Amino acid sequence: PEGVGILAIELIFPSQYVEQSELEVYDKVPAGKYTLGLGQSRMGFCTDREDINSLCLTVVSKLMQRNNIDYSSIGYLQVGTETIIDKSKSVKTVLMQLFEESGNHDVEGIDTTNACYGGTAALFNALAWIESSSWDGRLALVVASDIAVYAKGNARPTGGAGAVAMLVGPSAPLVICRGVRATYMAHAYDFYKPDLLSEYPTVDGKLSVQCYLKALDFCYHLFCSKIEKYQTNEGHENQPIDIQYWDAFLFHSPYCKLVQKSLARLVLNDFVRTPEKERSKKFPGLEHLGNVKLEDTYFNRDIEKAFMDYSRSIFEEKTKPSLLISKQVGNMYTTSLYGGLVSLLISRDIHELAGKRVCLFSYGSGLASSMYCLRISTNVRPGSSLNRLIENLSHIKSLLDQRKRVTPEEFAQIMELREQNHHKAPYIPSASPDVLFPGTWYLESVDTMHRRKYKRV
Numbered sequence: 001p002e003g004v005g006i007l008a009i010e011l012i013f014p015s016q017y018v019e020q021s022e023l024e025v026y027d028k029v030p031a032g033k034y035t036l037g038l039g040q041s042r043m044g045f046c047t048d049r050e051d052i053n054s055l056c057l058t059v060v061s062k063l064m065q066r067n068n069i070d071y072s073s074i075g076y077l078q079v080g081t082e083t084i085i086d087k088s089k090s091v092k093t094v095l096m097q098l099f100e101e102s103g104n105h106d107v108e109g110i111d112t113t114n115a116c117y118g119g120t121a122a123l124f125n126a127l128a129w130i131e132s133s134s135w136d137g138r139l140a141l142v143v144a145s146d147i148a149v150y151a152k153g154n155a156r157p158t159g160g161a162g163a164v165a166m167l168v169g170p171s172a173p174l175v176i177c178r179g180v181r182a183t184y185m186a187h188a189y190d191f192y193k194p195d196l197l198s199e200y201p202t203v204d205g206k207l208s209v210q211c212y213l214k215a216l217d218f219c220y221h222l223f224c225s226k227i228e229k230y231q232t233n234e235g236h237e238n239q240p241i242d243i244q245y246w247d248a249f250l251f252h253s254p255y256c257k258l259v260q261k262s263l264a265r266l267v268l269n270d271f272v273r274t275p276e277k278e279r280s281k282k283f284p285g286l287e288h289l290g291n292v293k294l295e296d297t298y299f300n301r302d303i304e305k306a307f308m309d310y311s312r313s314i315f316e317e318k319t320k321p322s323l324l325i326s327k328q329v330g331n332m333y334t335t336s337l338y339g340g341l342v343s344l345l346i347s348r349d350i351h352e353l354a355g356k357r358v359c360l361f362s363y364g365s366g367l368a369s370s371m372y373c374l375r376i377s378t379n380v381r382p383g384s385s386l387n388r389l390i391e392n393l394s395h396i397k398s399l400l401d402q403r404k405r406v407t408p409e410e411f412a413q414i415m416e417l418r419e420q421n422h423h424k425a426p427y428i429p430s431a432s433p434d435v436l437f438p439g440t441w442y443l444e445s446v447d448t449m450h451r452r453k454y455k456r457v
């Protein structure tokens, strides 16, 4: 099949948020630490009425409804998440409730987990199914969702929650590039969840940032080399690849400041890849930085500042539009990178998006990371698949504004409630479902056998 990629996207986030500037006061940290230091405005969160199953039920039913898709047209469904509430039963099987009425039980795929990387793994698996001998002509559904919560302390403001569902198939308006993909996987204890009774991760914050940047360096270097080689094999001119090759650069976003630093780091990578004699021409004003070694620079303030300043306009052009949702909702873990894609699609006019080449960097602690590319269709005519995909995201901006603001005190109480009742059975959630957006699935009850029942607003 030709043009395999993303046909439709649905994104959801919590209906309540806490203001980061108010959280700074409540947490007694210097003003500006979360808003300027981390680059975050607001943080979305869920009450005890929502869990990973309800988020995924909501996002899938909304995608299917909005795009008028029949459940029997789906042949593959994979869920990427690190929000584990059951060590055996998958979220995917919970979602099969939605397929019941259609009578379609012939749906391959299951859950996939490694921190924030699971959504990308699910997408790659869906693409592989469509390109394989097992493909039966039907469409694939990729779901990525998480509730990101941290124990009280310096990581708490980097929480968030959300879910994305993507319909994958041929002749797509967002085509995933074939033949080139770069991956870096390694063993690290930067962020992990060894305590199965707690929702909270064990985090080495500084190490997680270092691992992220190291993975980024590796993937970018490999990706550029692979594209250069691919071009030669395809008989094209062997043109050296640098950041200008892409029109947009999207990153997994734990917090927006790290993404801006990451974009700057790609320019640093370009600098390192450029032969010394060409540097003064390509990077005027930076040549004095000489022979920097990438692995010595993860926390080098001078290098960071020099490249942040130098890359500011590239950031504004290629990356900032993709941070719209991340800044307003926070880290959505597996959803984060795809929230970046949605942000880009709703921030630019369709004519500006047409034909653009987008690079995506996916990172999951532990660690797993990949860089890949997609191409936006050039067909912007009314009724085109690109038009429909973007039109079906037109509600997102106003939905962000319709959310309810909650005080840091209330937020802390809600977190406390989640903490105390996580895994409790039997359990009836106490938060009101009234604040949820229309069409949201929520947890009605957990019985003595830990069986969860859901209802829709």
Ligand code: ACO
Pocket (backbone or CB within 6 Å): 030, 031, 032, 033, 034, 036, 037, 038, 116, 154, 155, 156, 157, 158, 191, 203, 204, 205, 206, 208, 209, 212, 253, 254, 255, 257, 258, 331, 365
């Ligand atoms: N005004 C402006 N900026 C400020 C202020 C202020 N008053 N105070 C502090 N800052 C800046 C700091 O200088 C720093 O910026 P810099 O890194 O550019 O210097 C930033 O705010 C954060 O301050 P730190 O002291 O570094 O923050 P802290 O160590 O308390 O926590 C961290 C940050 C490690 C990211 C923590 O939130 C965390 O552990 N989060 C979870 C892990 C994470 O998200 N890792 C990223 C990759 S892995 C993943 O996706 C989960």
